[in-house]
Amino acid sequence: MDSKYLQRILLARVYDVAHDTPLDYAANLSRRLKHDVWLKREDQQPIFSFKIRGAYNKMSRISPSVLKRGVVAASAGNHAQGVAMAGKTLGCPVTIFMPITSPEIKVKSVKSFGAKVKLVGDSYAEAFAAADAFRKRKGLRLISPYDDADIIAGNGTIGLEIMRSAKGKLDAIFVPVGGGGLIAGIATYVKSVSNNVKVIGVEPMDSDAMTRSLNAGKRIALKEVGIFADGVAVKLVGKECFRLVQKYVDDIVQVDTDETCAAIKDIFEDTRTIVEPSGALAVAGLKKYCSRLNRNGKGFVAVNTGANMNFDRLRHVSERAEIGERREAIIAVTIPERPGSFAQFCATIGDRGITEFNYRFADEAEAHVYCGVQISSREEGSRLIATLKRNDYPVL
Structure with a gap:
């Protein structure tokens, strides 16, 4: 232990x-x-x-002289907020590097605590690399999000x-x-x-x-x-x-x-x-x-x-x-491009609810149908696909 x-x-x-x-x-x-x-x-x-737990526990143990110079961190959002709040509480300047893809709500929250935000790259790894380079250049303490x-x-x-x-x-x-x-x-x-x-x-x-x-x-x-x-x-x-x-x-x-x-x-x-x-x-x-x-x-x-x-x-x-609850099946089916084929497809679906639908002409012989169908379980979804295949509808 x-x-x-x-x-x-x-x-x-x-x-x-x-x-x-x-x-x-x-x-x-x-x-x-x-x-x-x-x-x-x-x-x-x-x-x-x-994230406030680890960030504050770390920063509260750093000497006041180091905190006075400021700290830097990289994060997709929540660690950034933790460091920013801890910095405001401890009177420490904070610079945060965040991926461009970070949720706006997290970026705004970080700024609300007075931290400087720099949006860099598309991933945490890119943001961290930029933060680490900034740390070395400025002589600041880097606050790790986990390690x-x-x-x-x-x-x-x-x-x-x-x-x-x-x-x-x-x-x-x-x-x-x-x-x-x-x-x-x-x-x-x-x-x-x-x-x-x-x-x-x-x-x-x-x-x-x-x-x-x-x-x-x-x-x-x-x-x-x-x-x-x-x-x-x-x-x-x-x-x-x-x-x-x-x-x-x-x-x-x-x-x-x-x-x-x-x-x-x-x-x-x-x-x-x-x-x-x-x-x-x-x-x-x-x-x-x-x-x-x-x-x-x-x-x-x-x-x-x-x-x-x-x-x-x-x-x-x-x-x-x-979909995650198996209450909806997303299916893509090819149907013949001829009169009555769409009505026959709908009859095969039965009285199940349709949550979304897209009909796309492919060529003179066939069309592609993309739809969401309400189901009660994964088993019903499997039965629906089996029924479509039995009726000669290729399911993609």
Whole structure:
């Protein structure tokens, strides 16, 4: 056991600015999954993200003379807000490098704390390279978003709060994974007090650096990462984070964009709060994990890490949530270009609702139909495709 981390977590300076967030029972989700599900509400922090914990714990331990010169950080958004708020609290000038693709709501929040923002590149890696060059040129301290003992310890206070507040049996804690600082901190604390509670990470399929690294036994750098869950869009996990994850994390679950959107809807239905994609990963992974279990009645916690969602993304999330819940099937079908063929296609679809539709002329012989069809389950979607194929409709 890493006794130094346990001590660091117990002495972490987070509560000058961070809240001991509630552990809320998700009644609707629990009823559907037939397991007790609790949500750790880090979306209720002052910056609507857990990131204030690690950032403040780190910066509060830096000497006043260093803070006076200023600090620099790179982030897609939430770490930037944490550093900016900590800087304002401690009277420290802050410069943040953010990818051009960062959500506007996060950029505005960083600026509201008085930090200088520089938008650079299309990814965290490019923003970090620019921040590191700026640090060297100006002689400033760089605040890592995850690969730092004080950052990890600050995040570990979430694990402390969960273990202290958990009601009834607790079987597993689900944690989003980006660079690894959050799950490293939580897992290190949890395993120091109980080996019976599993710590399970959740990654997007298109940003799976931790999964690949664990499989390889060494850190693997991704060439590209998805940006939908921008809060975890990391090409290379932290060195110290990886060491702790190897030692203490039980499993990693991967989820796709549709499953993440469905989880955003699940959280909304239980809390009336809209979390950002990375903030919903834990619930998405929890649901997937539950689908593999052959018994009910377990107790799970999902860490809702943030709620900094751009409003204009909500329509996209709503549409993809239906697919993630297997309530909509998106199909592309080729039909003959002749009178009556479209009516026959509609008859084959039956009385199912159509959520979207596009008819495109291909040539004199055929046309392409793209449509969204309401379904009640994945099995019904499979039956629909089988029916279309039996009626000689090529499904793409």
